[in-house]
Amino acid sequence: MEWIDTHAHLYAEDFNGNIGELLQRAREASVSRIISVGVNGRTNPQCIRFAEEHEEIFAAVGWQPTDLDELGDEMELSPVRLKELHEQACHPKVVAIGEIGLDYFRLPRTQTDEVLRTKERQKRIFRQQLELAAELGLPCAIHQRGDGTLEDCLEIMRPLAGRIRAVFHCFVGDLQAAQAFFDLGCLVSLTGIVTFKKAEELRETIRSLPPEKIMVETDCPYLAPEPHFRKLCEPSYVVHTGKRIAGILGLSPEEFSQITSRTTRDFFPKMK
Ligand SMILES: [Zn+2]
Numbered sequence: 001m002e003w004i005d006t007h008a009h010l011y012a013e014d015f016n017g018n019i020g021e022l023l024q025r026a027r028e029a030s031v032s033r034i035i036s037v038g039v040n041g042r043t044n045p046q047c048i049r050f051a052e053e054h055e056e057i058f059a060a061v062g063w064q065p066t067d068l069d070e071l072g073d074e075m076e077l078s079p080v081r082l083k084e085l086h087e088q089a090c091h092p093k094v095v096a097i098g099e100i101g102l103d104y105f106r107l108p109r110t111q112t113d114e115v116l117r118t119k120e121r122q123k124r125i126f127r128q129q130l131e132l133a134a135e136l137g138l139p140c141a142i143h144q145r146g147d148g149t150l151e152d153c154l155e156i157m158r159p160l161a162g163r164i165r166a167v168f169h170c171f172v173g174d175l176q177a178a179q180a181f182f183d184l185g186c187l188v189s190l191t192g193i194v195t196f197k198k199a200e201e202l203r204e205t206i207r208s209l210p211p212e213k214i215m216v217e218t219d220c221p222y223l224a225p226e227p228h229f230r231k232l233c234e235p236s237y238v239v240h241t242g243k244r245i246a247g248i249l250g251l252s253p254e255e256f257s258q259i260t261s262r263t264t265r266d267f268f269p270k271m272k
Helices: 020-028 043-053 079-089 113-136 149-160 175-183 200-206 235-249 253-267
Strands: 003-008 031-037 057-061 094-103 140-145 166-168 187-190 214-216
Touching: 003 214, 003 235, 003 253, 020 031, 020 235, 031 043, 031 094, 031 235, 043 057, 043 079, 057 079, 079 094, 079 113, 094 113, 094 149, 113 140, 113 149, 140 149, 149 175, 175 187, 200 235, 214 235, 214 253, 235 253
Parallel strands: 003 031, 031 057, 057 094, 094 140, 140 166, 166 187, 187 214
Antiparallel strands: none
16 A cells, blocks of 8 residues: 655654654655645755655645745745746656645735735735746645635636646635636645544545545644644654545545555656
8 A cells, every 4th residue: 555645844843854763654654755845945945855865755845825934025936036946846856836825814804905915915926836837837736725715716726727737735625615626627635634523524525526636645744633633743644644535435545545646646747
């Protein structure tokens, strides 16, 4: 059996830059590949370094909507930043642009000038990175969180449909949202949340999803699945998430592991 953790933040301080043991446990758990996902100018090169140092690690590079502090007052990625991202994305082990997207979760509900400006900035930077992904023919990992982000993501992505392939990472939406993503040719990726006691609604949604449109991830160090709830999450735990999804879909772990590994390899062609 093989599992692939499609979304891990291995640079997280909790891991102390010491990922050797964590990789050993992942190997023992049949996790064959891990995609180390960056979120800004500081973490993108770290993810590439991990990929260079370890055969089973691949990288994704991008600017995440809540990690834009390094940009100061800039409303979008400067030509220099874009060129840097472009160069990073051409690295043989960088398999995707991500994570990128929209996050209004912590924004105040009132549409002050500041809120509107923040949204506009996120949208511009998201669009810039989608364009880059389209240009390079790379898939994208999308972060979408907070009221209004589903509609805004779809609006920005629609004109690019056919030119981009994307996965909505950490999917917790309803069937309608999943269908909207599938209509755009996108996939969804599921985290340990599917094992949480209070996620009954999400499990109900998953029952209706086509197994071949689902990838699995840890989003570690966050969201550790049962039986490690609230502990520090790591790539080996993706197995618990995968097995739980198999059960929800009425498949054996072997069947689902095979389907989702094939989906993942097709989606990230640079991942050997
Ligand atoms: Zn993430």
